[in-house]
Amino acid sequence: MKNRLVAQILNRVADFMDLKGDEFRSKAYRRAARTIELLGEDIEEVAAQDRLQELPGVGRNIASKIREILDTGSLHLLHELMEEYPVDFDALLSVEGVGPRTVKLLYEELGIKTLDDLEYQAKRHRIRRLRGMGEKKEKAILSNIELARSRITRKPLAYIVPLAQRIKSEVMDLEGVQRVEVAGSIRRGRETVGDIDILVTARDPEMVMDYFTSMETVREVVVRGPRKSTVRLVEDLDCDLRVFDDGVFGSALLYFTGSWEFNVELRRIAQSMGMKLSEYGLFRGDERVAGRTEEEVLEALGLTYIEPELRENRGEIEAARERRLPELVSSEDVRGDLHMHSLHSDGIDSIADLASYAETLGREYIAVTDHARYISDPDSYLRSIEGVDEIPVLAGVEVSILADGSLEVPGDVLEDFDLVVASVHDGFNVTERLLGAMDHDVVDIIGHPTGRVLGTREPVVDIERVTERAAEAGVALEVNSNPLRLDLRDTHVRMAVDAGCRVAINSDAHSRGALENIRWGVITARRGWAEPDDVINTMGIRKLRRWLGG
Structure with missing residues (x-):
């Protein structure tokens, strides 16, 4: 599917339109890009059936642009536009505090095209002299450049997992290959990925290396060895493949899954027991004590098995020693999805289509939560939900939290809905707004609580106060499963769980295909030590209705 490519190009055109000051065309291209990002089918199929102009926000002009992208x-x-403004948009926009207008100013006044240019000019105090900038903003930009560089090199987990799984599947199909596992930060479920680590057991390592270094997705062979090779993929990501003997595969998998901090602590424990731990096994002197499986190695160290998502040295090793690790929530535990959007607001599928697809995914119920500002006739909206008979559909609504903590819709109107998601969608002073929203009895869930977007916007929220208030008010905090949000993040989920606050793992889908994103929210919740009882949508529909007060 070329959906992602088309959306990326349209979004980039929108960025350049922002540079040119053409707000109307910028919004048009960005709306079309969003439609395609959320599309639950192949854009090439839509084009082949001459249905492009049926998509929201896609008129004749943009449809022709989409066809050009698909063809060429x-x-x-x-x-x-790139010739007119030859700037590295991805790099410059990744710096907190730099938007399209600032990029335009920096390029036109100082000729800044790259992060290196930006750093050079900031260190020479030339940015502060530009209109609308100043010393404070220059210092902020300079301090954020290193963070921006790290963001550029890491990619969202959801974008890399399919690629890693495809490589794993291809290697697994080779004759003589017994085991293939993806390790590293992917296996731990980190929200962003810097590279791909693949471990293999095989009778003929040389044959595996021949295949791996010649795959279609390989752009460059960085290093080739008899048992370890590194390639740079066309997706601009490095991939390491290592071949191990079956007898040490467990210790290798443990080591290369990491994290580094986790491995350091395991090695310290081994040394305290008079042993040595490496990727080649756990040794007492020259004798290998364990290595075939991860369980075998951990047991020899006096630990119960630790799920990969927990391996960050955040207390999981002590908990494993004391046999008190959590029984983590799984995708199978999630019975419903409580945040999604239909054609009634900014989604692209009908309520019936969402319900039908949710049923195929094994969901027992859903809540459709269209934006309140789009619902001019609540009674008609509620009747449209009542007419769906695929699976139970809760009549929900998402309301914006205003600057003073009030809701955009009066409480007496919201009482007619089964479920209310309250979210901040713009502005500042987020903590006080969230606390204010939880004073309203009608609010059941706080949506994407910190408002973060991976790689562009980091949260500025006192999450400790928010989780404590949510626990007191009986309001659930959302783990938004959009791959670019994952909000709450893992450490915030842990804070919520420790505070006794319930969470809701939701897709926030704007198309039926995006309902599948819940898997990323589950991974995030697992990294935050969440158990099934911590998650409200692991309840059956009757129990959930009671929790909602219905």
């Missing part, structure tokens, strides 16, 4: 893999308009 690029867009002539974008190349023209």
Whole structure:
């Protein structure tokens, strides 16, 4: 599917339109890009059936641009804009405090095109002299450059897992290969990934290396060895593949899954017991004590098995020693999805289509929570939900939290809905707004509580106060499963669980295909030590209705 490519190019055109000050065209391209990002089917199929202009936000002009991208893999308009403004948009926009207008100013006044240019000019105090900038903003930009560099090199987990699984599947199909596992930060479920680590057992390591280094997705062979090779993929990501003997595969998997801090602590424990731990096994002198499986190694160290998502040296080793690790929530435990959008607001599928697809995913119920500002006739909206008979559909609504903590819709109107998700969608002073929203009895869930977006916007929220208040008020905090949000993040989930606050793992889907994103929220919740009882949508529908007060 070329959906992602089309959306990326349209979004980049929108960025350049922002540079040119063409707000109307910027919004048009960005709306079309969002439609395609959320599309639950292949954009090439839509184009082949001549249905592009049926999509929300896609008129004749943008439809022709989409066809050009599908036919050529690029867009002539974008190349023209890049010649006009030859700047590294991805890099510069990744710096907190730098938006399209600032990029335009920096380029036109100082010729800044890259992060290196930005750093050079900031260190020479030339940015502060520009209109609207100043010393404070220059210092902030300079301090955020290193963080921006780290963001550029890491990619969202959801974007890399399919690629890693495809490589794993191809290697697994080779004759003589017994085991293949993806390790590293992918296996731990970290929200972003810097590279791919793959471990293999095979009778003929040389044959595996021949295949691995010649795959279609390989752009460059960085290093080739008899049992370890590194390649750079066309997706601009490094991938390491290592071949081990079956007798040490467990210790290798444990080591290369990490994290580094986790491994250091395991090695310290081994040394305290008079042993040595490496990727080749747990040794007492020259004798290998364990290594075939991870369980075998951990047991020899006096620990119960620790799920990969927990391996960050955040108390999980002590808990494993004391036999008090949590029984983590799983995808199978999630019975419903309590945040999604339909054609009634900014989604692209009908309520019936969402319910039908949710049923195929094994969901027992859903809540459709369209934005309140789109619902001009609540009675008609509620009747449309009542007419769906695929699976139980709760009549929900998502309301914006205003600057003073009040809700955009009066409470007496919201009382007619089964479920209310309250969210901050703009502005500042987020902590006080969230606390204020939880004073309203009608609010059941706080949506994407910190408002973060991976790689662009980090939360500025006192999450400790928020989780404590949510626990007191009986309001659930959302683990938004959008791969670019994952909000709450893992450490915040842990704070919520420790505070006795319930969470809701929701897709926030705007299309039926995006309902599958719940898997990323589950991984995030697992990294936050969440158990099934910590998650409200692991309840059956009757129990959930009682929790909601219905």
